[in-house]
Amino acid sequence: MKGEREVAGLRCSEVLEALGDYLDGALSASRKATIDAHLSGCDICERFGGEYASVVQALKAAAGPMADADDEHPDDEAFDRLAGRLRETAETS
Amino acid sequence: MAAEGGDQEAFAQLVSRHQAPIFRFVRGLVRTRAEAEDVLQDTFLSVWRTVQGQTGGKKAGDSSVRAWLYTIARHTAYRRGRRRVGQPEHFEALDTLGARAGWGTEQSPEALLTVLQSKALVREALARLADEDREVLLLRDIEELSGAETAAALELSVPAMKSRLHRARLKLFAELRSTSSAHQQQEVGHEG
Numbered sequence: 001m002k003g004e005r006e007v008a009g010l011r012c013s014e015v016l017e018a019l020g021d022y023l024d025g026a027l028s029a030s031r032k033a034t035i036d037a038h039l040s041g042c043d044i045c046e047r048f049g050g051e052y053a054s055v056v057q058a059l060k061a062a063a064g065p066m067a068d069a070d071d072e073h074p075d076d077e078a079f080d081r082l083a084g085r086l087r088e089t090a091e092t093s
Numbered sequence: 094m095a096a097e098g099g100d101q102e103a104f105a106q107l108v109s110r111h112q113a114p115i116f117r118f119v120r121g122l123v124r125t126r127a128e129a130e131d132v133l134q135d136t137f138l139s140v141w142r143t144v145q146g147q148t149g150g151k152k153a154g155d156s157s158v159r160a161w162l163y164t165i166a167r168h169t170a171y172r173r174g175r176r177r178v179g180q181p182e183h184f185e186a187l188d189t190l191g192a193r194a195g196w197g198t199e200q201s202p203e204a205l206l207t208v209l210q211s212k213a214l215v216r217e218a219l220a221r222l223a224d225e226d227r228e229v230l231l232l233r234d235i236e237e238l239s240g241a242e243t244a245a246a247l248e249l250s251v252p253a254m255k256s257r258l259h260r261a262r263l264k265l266f267a268e269l270r271s272t273s274s275a276h277q278q279q280e281v282g283h284e285g
Contacts (some may be wrong), residue, residue: 001188003197010098016191022261026240037277048196048233056234059258062215063121064235074116074133082134086141 001046010036017046023053105146108137111159114236115166121231122170122224132173136166163232163246171224190260193267204273218268226261233258 004012016040017044021027022035115136119128138181141160147246185193195205219227233254235241244254 001191001196012196013188013191016196017187017259020255020262024240026255027131044197047202048191049129049193051195051202051205052208055269056262057193058209058215058269059219059230059234059265062212063117063219063231064237065117072114074130078116078130078133080111081130082108083135085134085138089141 004073007040007041007045007046008034008081012038012042014046015042015049015079016083019052023056047056104141107140107158111162115162118163118228118231118236119166119170121219121227121235122167123173128173132170133168134164136156137170137172139165144197152196155243158241160242160245162237162250163238163242164248167228167246175274185260187260187263190263190267191271194263195266200270200274201277205270208269208273208276214272216268218265219270221268222261223265226259226264228259229254229258230265234262 001011001013001016015022015035018027018031019033022032027035039049101147104119112133116129116133120126123129123132143165165200176202219230222230229243232238232246238246240251240254243258244251247254247257249257
């Protein structure tokens with residue numbers, strides 16, 4: 001990766017590869033500590049990692065259950081229409 | 094699952110509990126709200142037929158009911174679009190994805206922050222992603238299924254799901270970075 005460095009025994013490309021698991025808390029304690037040490041000494045990865053986390057947070061805020069987007073809820077009659085189709089299914093079977 | 098054997102009340106509870114998140118997921122896969130409603134109904138009809146034993150298909154058994162519902166919804170949505178599930182993605186190296194997302198560049202964090210604060214821009218960036226990228230983000234990051242449930246719903250191993258998730262996040266990041274760069278250039282143009 002152009003411009004990458006080795007800090008705390010890890011190359012930036014290795015940190016990039018582990019960033020998803022790091023954000024999700026899926027790394028072992030020792031692996032997390034190594035990445036923390038790299039982030040403390042590498043301003044590029046620290047900034048990128050922070051922005052990566054912000055992107056995921058923004059996604060949850062924009063499209064998650066609490067986003068309250070008008071287009072992302074079934075309307076109140078959806079269940080009634082489904083019930084009607086189930087009755088049709090039962091009558092024709 | 095209590096809805097087996099024709100327990101209509103249990104099935105009604107299943108629908109009530111899951112229809113909103115399933116709709117939200119399906120809405121992210123299809124073009125219009127009307128299509129999403131059709132897919133939602135087809136999904137639960139398929140579930141009903143399965144638990145009735147009419148098709149003899151897979152029953153929930155020991156696997157996560159929620160993951161199973163998402164799998165059915167996913168197949169139903171793609172069947173409408175005549176897209177084959179599991180089409181291989183166009184592969185980009187992780188380093189390339191990182192560079193597209195802005196690793197190592199001197200781009201304005203303020204410009205990116207402005208874009209991230211716009212729900213509309215974030216949703217538009219999500220919509221521009223390929224189906225296989227969008228669906229893993231919908232399930233894991235938006236609906237917050239567990240890693241195992243997400244993998245099951247996507248019919249992937251957990252390691253394969255985690256790899257796809259990370260790559261999808263980087264692609265979304267790249268889309269948002271591109272949007273922030275475009276906005277910055279517009280602002281510079283207005284000032285000039």
